[in-house]
Amino acid sequence: MIFDFFGTLTCGSGRGQQHAVVAALLGCAVEALFEVLDRSFHLRATGALGDATDTMRWICEQAGARPSAADLRAAVEARVEAVRADTRLRPEAVTVLRAVRRRGARTALISDCTHELPAFWPQLPVAPLLDARVFSVQVGRCKPDPAIYLAACQRLGVAPGDCLYVGDGGSQELTGAARAGMTPVRLAAADLDGHLVFNRDRGWSGPALASLSEVPGLLDVPRNRPGSEPAGSVPVPGGAGCGV
Structure with a gap:
């Protein structure tokens, strides 16, 4: 079973007050920072602008900011803290992942994200409950590019047809x-x-x-028996080595 992160394993959220710290370090208005972030998400999420420091330097140029080298480094760290503060796991996320694993399914994460999520990922309680992780900023692809889904399958050692994908629908991830x-x-x-x-x-x-709490129940549906699912249920893939 493959999960999206933001909005799926986490609660819905926007940008919180800690982003003002980033703007202050850069020497620009928070509105200018947000405008650049909004229009550059795909570039940043594919790692096209370089590492976290190079990316922040590009953001400065776009926002008309000229911070010192020390403030630029501090802004990179503050940005990690700001995104971390925005990230609130759903209360049921850990329980759901444990329940999925108890049913014998392997788990993976695919996230369209910038450099910040991989930086604080090891601190999250869901981290050890996912057998594979694919961060767009590290593989250079965003959803709905098939390559990012196939990367998760490869890391799990399963075929796409043996996978359920759960997401809130950002990045056209469901269509992808x-x-x-x-x-x-x-x-x-x-x-x-x-x-x-x-x-x-x-x-x-x-x-x-x-609700995310409904996810483990998907694995209780009889597999690969046409017509066996209750009306309105999700047809669950199956087979040897199933990665759902």
């Missing part, structure tokens, strides 16, 4: 997962209305769940 051969399910949690998201999968009309 389907095209890659996976079975996608949308998390339509109530707290996602104001969630910061780019390139939303607006046309998605496939299966959806109201």
Whole structure:
């Protein structure tokens, strides 16, 4: 089973007050910082601008800021802390991942993210509960590019057809997962209305769940028996070595 991170394993969120610290260190208005961040997400999330320091230097140029070398380094660290502060795991995330693993399924994460998430990932309680992780900034691909889904499958040692994909629909991830051969399910949690998201999968009309807590139950559906699923349920892939 493959999970998205932001908005799926985490609660819906926007940018919090700690981003003002980043703007202050750079010497620009927080609105100018946000404008650059919004229009450069794909560039930053694919690592196209270089490492975290090079990326922050580019952001400065775009925002018209000229911080000292020391303030630039401090801004890189402050940005990690700001994104970390915005990241609130869903209360049920750890329980859900443990339940999925108890059912014998392997787990993976695919996240469209910038340099900050990999920096604090080891500190998160969900980290040891995922058998594989694919961060877009490290592989140079964002969803819905098939390559990022196939990278997760390769790390799990399974075929796409043996995978369920759970995400909130950012980055057209559900459409991308389907095209890659996976079975996608949308998390339509109530707290996602104001969630910061780019390139939303607006046309998605496939299966959806109201809560992350419903995910383990997907594995209790009989597998690969056409017509065996209850009406409205998600057809669960199966087979030897199943990675759902």
